[in-house]
Amino acid sequence: MTSSKYVHQGSFALRAKILHFTGQPDPLKKSGYQYFADGVLVVENGLIKQVQSSEYMAERGFDLTQCEHFPEHLIMPGFIDSHIHYPQTNVIASYGEQLMDWLNQYTFPAELKFSDKTFALEAAEQFIQLMLENGTTTAMVYTTVFAQSTDAFFETAEKYGLRMIAGKVLMDRNAPAGLLDTVESARQDSQNLIDKWHGQDRLSYALTPRFAPTSTAEQLSMVGELYKANPSVYMQTHLSENTQEMELIKQLFPQAKDYLDVYDQNNLLGERSVFGHGIHLSDDEVQRLAHTKSQIAFCPTSNMFLGSGLLDLARLEKAGVTVSVATDIGGGTSFSLLKTLAEAYKILQLQGQSLHPLKALYMATLGNAKALLLDDKIGNFEIGKEADFTLITLSPSKIQKSRQLQASTLEETLFALMMLGDEHNIERTYSMGNMVYNRLACASDD
Incomplete structure (x- = not known):
C-alpha cells in the first residue's frame, strides 16, 4: 500500500x-x-x-x-528500465575493455567505495536524479555486495515516492576480497533486506547474484532456497553476455549442459526472473526461457560499447520469450531510454530486423511494466x-x-x-x- x-x-x-x-x-x-x-x-x-x-x-x-x-x-x-547498476554511474564511458576486464579494471574498484553508507547515499541521490532527468520513474536496480548500499538506495527511492525494484549483489568468489560475501552472510543480509523493504511503500526486492562466475554452486543453491521461501520477490542476474564469460562458465560448472542450466539447476527460473543480455543462447536455452516464462533484458548501448554482440530479438520473440529493454548503466552509455531505443533500432537493422517507434516506446513503458508484472499499477x-x-x-x-x-x-x-x-x-x-x-x-x- x-x-x-x-x-x-x-x-x-x-x-x-x-x-x-x-x-x-x-x-x-x-x-x-x-x-x-x-x-x-x-x-x-x-x-x-x-x-x-x-x-x-x-x-x-x-x-x-x-x-x-x-x-x-x-x-x-x-519510462521503465529493467536492468541498471546504481554503483556504476561514475564508471560510465570507461575506455577500452570487454566485459571481464572492464569489471576488474573499473567496476569492482568503484563498488568498493560503497561500504561507506554516506558515500552510498550520495551516489543513490545522484543516480536517481539522473534517472528522473531522463524520464525514468521505475527501474530494476543492482546495488553492491554491501547491505548498507541497498539500504541507501531504498531510502533515497522512498524519499521520492518512486516505484523501484532493487537488491544486494551476491558474490562469494572471483572478485576482490573486499567485495566478497559468504553463503551465510548473503542469506542473512538478503532475508533482512527482504523483510525490511519488500512491499514497503512502492518498493520491491530482487535477489541479485551478480552472475554465475562470481557465485559458488552453494551460493546459487541458497539463492534458490530464498526465492522459493519468498515467492513475491524478483530475481535478477546476467546470462550469456560475452563469449569469454561463457568459456569461464564451462570451466566453473562442468556439470551444467549450458549457461542457463547453471541457474535452472538452482531453481532460479520463472516469470519474476530477469536475465540481463541473453545474446549467445542455444536453441535449448531459448526454449527453456520461454517454457519457464523467464525473461531477457535487452541492453543495446552496453552490448555495443563492450563489444558483446547483437541480440536477435526476432528469434526470442518467435519462441515466446519476454524481452524488456534496459540501459545497463554503466556498461551502457546513457541513462536515456530514448537513446537506448535508438541503439536498439541500429542493432536490429544490422540483422535485417526493424523496430517500429510505436513498438519501441511500448517496450519502454507498458511492455516493461508487463515484463516486471507491474502493469496493474503503472505503464x-x-x-x-x-x-x-x-x-x-x-x-x-x-x-x-x-x-x-x-x-x-x-x-x-x-x-x-x-x-x-x-x-x-x-x-x-x-x-x-x-x-x-x-x-x-x-x-x-x-
Whole structure:
C-alpha cells in the first residue's frame, strides 16, 4: 500500500499531446495505443482520473482553462528500465575493455567505495536524479555486495515516492576480497533486506547474484532456497553476455549442459526472473526461457560499447520469450531510454530486423511494466493507475525542431524523437502526481 505522504493530494490537469499504450501496438491496424493530438490528463490524489481529448472534455463541461497547457509537448507514461547498476554511474564511458576486464579494471574498484553508507547515499541521490532527468520513474536496480548500499538506495527511492525494484549483489568468489560475501552472510543480509523493504511503500526486492562466475554452486543453491521461501520477490542476474564469460562458465560448472542450466539447476527460473543480455543462447536455452516464462533484458548501448554482440530479438520473440529493454548503466552509455531505443533500432537493422517507434516506446513503458508484472499499477494511463509520467518537449534543439517540422504522421514524429532524443527532451517527470523533476527549475538553479 502506498503511503499517503508520497502522493500528490488533490487534483490537477495537464493539456498536451498524449500517447500511451493499451496493449501490444499494431501500426497497421492502429490498435494497442491511444494518441490525442490535443489531450487532457487529469490526476487526482496521485492516480490517473481521466485521459481524453480536449474536445471530448470540453463538450462534457470540463473547464479547459484549469489545465496547464503545453500545445507542443508530448505526455507519456514514465519510462521503465529493467536492468541498471546504481554503483556504476561514475564508471560510465570507461575506455577500452570487454566485459571481464572492464569489471576488474573499473567496476569492482568503484563498488568498493560503497561500504561507506554516506558515500552510498550520495551516489543513490545522484543516480536517481539522473534517472528522473531522463524520464525514468521505475527501474530494476543492482546495488553492491554491501547491505548498507541497498539500504541507501531504498531510502533515497522512498524519499521520492518512486516505484523501484532493487537488491544486494551476491558474490562469494572471483572478485576482490573486499567485495566478497559468504553463503551465510548473503542469506542473512538478503532475508533482512527482504523483510525490511519488500512491499514497503512502492518498493520491491530482487535477489541479485551478480552472475554465475562470481557465485559458488552453494551460493546459487541458497539463492534458490530464498526465492522459493519468498515467492513475491524478483530475481535478477546476467546470462550469456560475452563469449569469454561463457568459456569461464564451462570451466566453473562442468556439470551444467549450458549457461542457463547453471541457474535452472538452482531453481532460479520463472516469470519474476530477469536475465540481463541473453545474446549467445542455444536453441535449448531459448526454449527453456520461454517454457519457464523467464525473461531477457535487452541492453543495446552496453552490448555495443563492450563489444558483446547483437541480440536477435526476432528469434526470442518467435519462441515466446519476454524481452524488456534496459540501459545497463554503466556498461551502457546513457541513462536515456530514448537513446537506448535508438541503439536498439541500429542493432536490429544490422540483422535485417526493424523496430517500429510505436513498438519501441511500448517496450519502454507498458511492455516493461508487463515484463516486471507491474502493469496493474503503472505503464499507461488506465484510470486508477499510479500517475507516473513525463512531459516531453519534441524540439529542444535546432536539429530536432527542423526534423519535427517535416514530420507529417505520428510515426514520423515518434521516430525522430526516438532517434534524436535524449535527456534534453525531458521537461518534467512526475511520480504519483508529484513533480520530482523540472528541467526549467534545474536550469534556473544552475
